[in-house]
Amino acid sequence: MTGLRYVYAVCRPFGAALQAQLTGVAGAPPKLLSHHGLIAVLSEVPERDFSEEPLKAHLEDLDWLTATARAHQGVIDALTAVTTPLPLRLGTVFRDDSGVRVMMEAREDVFRRTLDRLEGRVEWGVKVYVDPESAADADERPPAKAASGRDYLRQRRMRTKSHEEMWQQAETFARRLHETLSGRAEDFRLHAPQNSALSGAAGRNVLNAAYLVPRRESEEFVEVVDRTKDDNPGLRVELTGPWAAYSFTEERQGNEEGA
Template sequence: MTTGLRYVYAVCRPFGTPLQAELRGVGGAPPALLHHHGLVAVVSTVPEADFCEEALKAHLEDLDWLAATARAHQGVVDALTTVTTPLPLRLATVFRDDSAVRMMIEAREEDFRRLLDRLHGRVEWGVKVYLEPEPEPAEPEPAAAARPASGRDYLRQRRRQSHAQEEKWQRAERFAHCLHERLAERAEDFRMHPPQNSALSKAPGRNVLNAAYLVPRAHSEEFVELVDRTKDEEPGIRVELTGPWAAYSFSGEESGAEPSVESGEGR
């Protein structure tokens, strides 16, 4: 018989609106609510064979598994965001049973209550700024025209290209800095994340700004309008807005939106 562990998506305060009946979490299991000490852990059962410490180490190498687990995790947290203010836990936080989950709530109760008070009525917006890649030429230049006349000419050509790229990068950094200052004025808090590696994210261009902003839900429309007004300010620079999310970057966990697997097994 296959044994199961308790997977915890988030902690929140009790809420009256039921979750969607068709909502499914990791592995297709429906989420349930575990009430304890006036708090609620949103949980589901997952196979121990997939979520014990040894299995999780192997799954870290399986990007497809990680992506599917992250989508299911985020789907539950997103559903919670429509009915309450959730405090997302790390991807793949699992415990032996409900008793271990209750022990975790008791151990972190003070922090949970403090964070839930702070995040109540607030959402996270993500803003990324990219320096667009150079467009491919319509037709390649003839080899004779493209070939430098001498080694000195070749070095000059490379210096000009390098200087032009550096100027574009500096312009993008100035734009990102000014945009961040304007957005930070409209937000209650922010987190600056490391620029994303384009080879891993598959997003075109070089990531100049990767930030998260904590914004009162009531002020989100103004925040979004401010971002939208900047999108065409600078040619060759792309601004991307994502959200509204649960406040992953402000939850006290390492990350929920950009997964890092942690086993929190209570044994």
């Protein structure tokens, strides 16, 4: 290799082959670098794009960032199908193989401890949204023409009560769902609700959680989520995964170019 080293993940040795024709960041196929019984999964990337200054500039380019993130995730997904990877942060770059080995030695204990904990496990994401039409109905339904000021105030109180009951119902449903799912998972993380303006998802997010589930128990976990999807009209449950266990790694790496 003559370019920089873009590292996707660290994992233990695995016997199954990765997908044929798999390409990663910058269109480069992933390679395996073995060191002290661990594997770094990496690609060669051009210095003109991934050295420190160009990389900083590219990270401000939404189109470039989206394409790079998609390629990065594609390699992680391929690894997740055959082993338990410990994903590194997007844009983790080293000067050469020696730099990758130095990083692996420095973090070897953490890598091994985390891989032991995550072995045979995957992450499932569950989000609950209040349907935007239901929220709009509660917020914007025009009141009937009031016969008097007293009628107007009564209608306002009824609309406020209806609005509060809708959100209370949503939060109760989300809390009960989380209690059920966390009881079927080995670990969980509750993330901050997503801002719909940023995520592009319709509706108000009232649950944004990740669950660590043994791979062999994933089918049952998915069935539990599927059974809840029609329990409450006006609410939407979204399930994503299985993913590499991003939310359960013990440390997240920053950009490492030049290490």
